[in-house]
Amino acid sequence: MYLIENRREEAGVGARDTIGGHPILPASESWPTCQCGERMVLFFQVDIPPNIPEFGGDHLLVFQCPSDNDAVGVEGIREQLPERYWDVPPVWNDPGAFWRILLHQDGTEPADDVEPHLRPYRLSLRPSTEEVTVWQSDHDPVKRQVGRSEFKIGGVPSWAQDPESYRCACDAEMVYLCQIPIDMGFEKHAHQPEQPDTSSSDHYGLFLGNEVYILACPAHCHPAAAWPVTQN
Ligand SMILES: [Zn+2]
Ligand SMILES: [Zn+2]
Numbered sequence: 517m518y519l520i521e522n523r524r525e526e527a528g529v530g531a532r533d534t535i536g537g538h539p540i541l542p543a544s545e546s547w548p549t550c551q552c553g554e555r556m557v558l559f560f561q562v563d564i565p566p567n568i569p570e571f572g573g574d575h576l577l578v579f580q581c582p583s584d585n586d587a588v589g590v591e592g593i594r595e596q597l598p599e600r601y602w603d604v605p606p607v608w609n610d611p612g613a614f615w616r617i618l619l620h621q622d623g624t625e626p627a628d629d630v631e632p633h634l635r636p637y638r639l640s641l642r643p644s645t646e647e648v649t650v651w652q653s654d655h656d657p658v659k660r661q662v663g664r665s666e667f668k669i670g671g672v673p674s675w676a677q678d679p680e681s682y683r684c685a686c687d688a689e690m691v692y693l694c695q696i697p698i699d700m701g702f703e704k705h706a707h708q709p710e711q712p713d714t715s716s717s718d719h720y721g722l723f724l725g726n727e728v729y730i731l732a733c734p735a736h737c738h739p740a741a742a743w744p745v746t747q748n
Contacts, residue, residue: 517663517671518565518641527636530626532575533562535702536634539577539627542620542739547627550581551612557582558631559702559722562639564619568670570691570734576669577618578696578730580722582633584614585713587724587746599685602740615723617742619732634720635703646671665697665727673729676747680729686737696728698748 520533527534539547539558548556556579566572589608598606605613630636652659660679663672673679673692682690701719704711711720722728726746733741 517644517646518568518669519644520560520562520667520669521640521642522637523640525638527638529630531636531638533639533641535560535637535639536631537561537626537636538630539579540575540624541577541627542618543622543624545618545620545739547629548579548616548618550584550614552581552584552614554581554583556580556614556616557633557720559634559720560639562641562669564669564693565641565643568693571619571693571732573621574619574736575621576694576730578722579616579618581614582709582720583712584611585711585721585724586611586614587726587748588615588744589746595681596683597685597690597743601685601743602738615744616740617730617732617744618739619736619742620739633704633708635705637703641669644668648672663695666695667697667700669694671695674727675729676727680745680747682731682743682745684733684735684737684741686733686735686741688733688735688737690731690743691734692729693732693742694730696722696730698727699725 527537561577564574665674723746729745
């Protein structure tokens with residue numbers, strides 16, 4: 517398990533582990549645009565360490581629209597995600613794809629443009645030990661295992677509610693990769709507008725500040741074959 521840490525050192529062009537900065541995109545993808553027309557914000561990107569099962573060596577990027585900010589509530593009880601769920605997510609109120617999560621191993625150069633909303637910081641990944649808590653609620657015959665609530669790659673998700681699992685459109689069982697803790701703030705440039713529906717005037721957040729668990733397709737059937745589970 518790796519903790520993702522921000523030591524508040526400014527990230528320059530070519531930095532691969534960053535908040536904001538210059539995205540290193542898959543060869544087949546350009547900077548994502550929301551269905552509302554706005555270019556999405558690069559919240560963070562990291563190289564996945566080689567010893568992380570299924571995704572070692574991948575580059576992970578997480579984008580969300582600067583204006584659309586919501587949790588991700590899957591319509592109905594469904595574990596099978598439909599075709600092109602990354603473009604047309606099966607989400608309540610049909611908000612469209614206001615986020616994009618990308619994974620790839622392409623040898624691409626950083627984008628010329630820099631993320632304009634967020635202050636660019638270098639991230640570092642520090643190996644750490646997961647601490648798993650086992651518990652069992654009165655109404656549930658199944659014992660739960662939860663890890664630490666941290667900004668982290670790998671380890672065990674610290675499910676705030678029932679664990680969720682999904683099957684990719686390609687039939688592969690999605691695998692947990694990365695967790696973003698509740699109310700994690702990403703510092704914005706002073707001149708940028710406040711993010712809608714957020715509690716912070718100087719930070720942006722992902723998915724309304726929910727605890728976020730990124731699941732991804734281990735078959736890598738598409739660079740955007742990933743799913744954000746949001747809970748609180
Ligand atoms: Zn939007
Ligand atoms: Zn897949």
